[in-house]
Amino acid sequence: MTSPETQTVYIGTLDGDGLVVATARDGALTVTAALPEVREPSALAFSADRATLYAVSELPDGVVTAVDISDPQRPAVLTAQPSGGAGPTHLDVFGDHLVTAHYSDGVVASHPIDADGSLGPLGAALLLEVPGSGASPHAHQVVPDPTGRWLLAVALGLDAVFVLRFDRATGALAEHSRMDLPAKTGPRHLVFHPDGTRVFVLGELTPTITTADWEPVAGTLTRGESVTVTGPGAPDPTYPAEIAASGDGRFLYVTTRGEDAVGVLRIGPGAPQLVQTSPTGGAWPRHCALGPGGTWLYVANQRPGSVTWLPRDPATGRLGPIAGEVTVRGACWVALA
Numbered sequence: 437m438t439s440p441e442t443q444t445v446y447i448g449t450l451d452g453d454g455l456v457v458a459t460a461r462d463g464a465l466t467v468t469a470a471l472p473e474v475r476e477p478s479a480l481a482f483s484a485d486r487a488t489l490y491a492v493s494e495l496p497d498g499v500v501t502a503v504d505i506s507d508p509q510r511p512a513v514l515t516a517q518p519s520g521g522a523g524p525t526h527l528d529v530f531g532d533h534l535v536t537a538h539y540s541d542g543v544v545a546s547h548p549i550d551a552d553g554s555l556g557p558l559g560a561a562l563l564l565e566v567p568g569s570g571a572s573p574h575a576h577q578v579v580p581d582p583t584g585r586w587l588l589a590v591a592l593g594l595d596a597v598f599v600l601r602f603d604r605a606t607g608a609l610a611e612h613s614r615m616d617l618p619a620k621t622g623p624r625h626l627v628f629h630p631d632g633t634r635v636f637v638l639g640e641l642t643p644t645i646t647t648a649d650w651e652p653v654a655g656t657l658t659r660g661e662s663v664t665v666t667g668p669g670a671p672d673p674t675y676p677a678e679i680a681a682s683g684d685g686r687f688l689y690v691t692t693r694g695e696d697a698v699g700v701l702r703i704g705p706g707a708p709q710l711v712q713t714s715p716t717g718g719a720w721p722r723h724c725a726l727g728p729g730g731t732w733l734y735v736a737n738q739r740p741g742s743v744t745w746l747p748r749d750p751a752t753g754r755l756g757p758i759a760g761e762v763t764v765r766g767a768c769w770v771a772l773a
Contacts, residue, residue: 443728444508446489447736447743448477448769455480455491455503456764457511460772463732463745465762471511474501479526479723480771481534488514488553489771490527490534498524500536500547502555508773515554520545520561526577526625530587533559533607535578537589542573544589544600546607559607564591564598566614576640577625582632583652586612590637592622597637597648599655615648615657625678629703630685636708638665638679638690645679645688647707661706667713670695678723682730687753691721691735698724698735698746700753717744717758722768732759736767743767 445465447456454472458465477491487506493499498519504512523540533546534555542564548556564573574593581588587600587609599613617623622641628650629636635657637646647660666674674694681688681703688701688708697715701708718737725734730750736743741764747756 444505444773445734446480446511446771446773447764447767448480448491448723448771449741449764449766450476450478450494450738450768452741452764452766455511457509458743458762459509460727463727463747464760465734465743465745467762467764468509471503471513473513474503475499477501478768479524480769481528482771482773483529483549483553486773490529492519492524492527492536494523494525496522496540498522498536498538500524500527500534500555502553504553505773514552517547517555517557520547520558528578528580530580530602531584531604533604535587537575537578539574539576539592542575542591542593544575544578544609546609548607560609562600562609562611564589564594566594566596569594576623579626579628581650581652582628585652586655588626588635590623590626592624592640595619595621595623597623597626597657599657613656615659617646617659618642621646624676627679627681627688629681630683636679636681636688638676640675640677643674643676643692645690645701645708663701663707663710665690665699665701665710666692666695667697667699667710670713677721680724680726682726682750682753684750689724689726689733691716691724693720693722696721698733698755700755702753712754714746714755715758717761718742723770725770725772727772734770734772736764736770738766738768741765741767743770
């Protein structure tokens with residue numbers, strides 16, 4: 437934070453200018469710098485102390501990079517390591533390790549994190565697979581559960597969410613359990629409810645959210661209902677990209693490519709209910725993120741490249757018309773420091 441009114445924002449890009457730096461003031465973004473040496477940073481994650489930013493480079497030979505952001509507006513590359521797989525698309529911090537999902541070959545990999553936030557060499561790697569399926573796994577996301585015991589890995593090509601055991605000392609990964617989804621769901625991303633008892637899984641190939649109960653002691657998911665996330669008259673096909681939950685646990689936000697909209701869903705005791713679809717102001721929306729206090733939603737529109745911001749009513753969850761946009765070539769991720 438540079439003042440009470442401003443906040444640093446990092447924007448990941450594909451076929452853009454690398455890692456882009458911006459400031460947010462009263463909701464509006466202004467681009468201030470870029471690190472082109474961080475190539476194709478399609479996903480970003482912060483260290484626990486938020487002094488380091490980690491980025492995947494979505495390349496055939498993947499790379500993970502640690503960026504020092506102790507001075508938020510002057511980020512500097514600490515280290516870069518081979519990611520341990522092909523086409524990495526997501527990463528997260530799990531204890532003293534960075535874990536990464538690889539879409540092209542379906543590998544989940546881990547790297548140790550040093551005391552200064554830099555990355556050590558590859559620690560371990562696990563290929564997600566369902567024996568006999570013959571399908572490509574296409575690992576798309578890795579998410580630690582709220583207890584910090586388990587790692588959930590979303591396999592789009594296998595229509596499954598894996599629960600993985602994680603050795604905090606070595607970074608080794610092993611399959612513990614699996615939740616299967618209907619064929620051609622194509623699960624892409626998931627989000628935990630803030631209460632830690634439920635998971636919402638977003639399908640990319642079938643535009644749905646599937647609710648699942650999470651049992652953290654047993655490390656198991658139990659599949660529940662699925663609901664459509666697109667509005668009436670949405671084009672076919674559409675490809676949902678990102679799912680986010682409001683901090684109060686009352687609403688979900690889903691970006692959908694093709695419809696080029698954000699779906700707003702109310703969370704209740706049963707399946708979430710779609711209450712609004714709101715245009716994103718760009719094409720092919722990827723990642724979205726809620727700002728501090730939940731009064732703004734930021735959306736990365738990959739084509740032709742922009743980040744837009746929409747006002748949000750925290751009481752109703754509904755989004756207002758687009759309030760502004762900033763041009764960012766190939767924008768695909770928004771991370772607020």
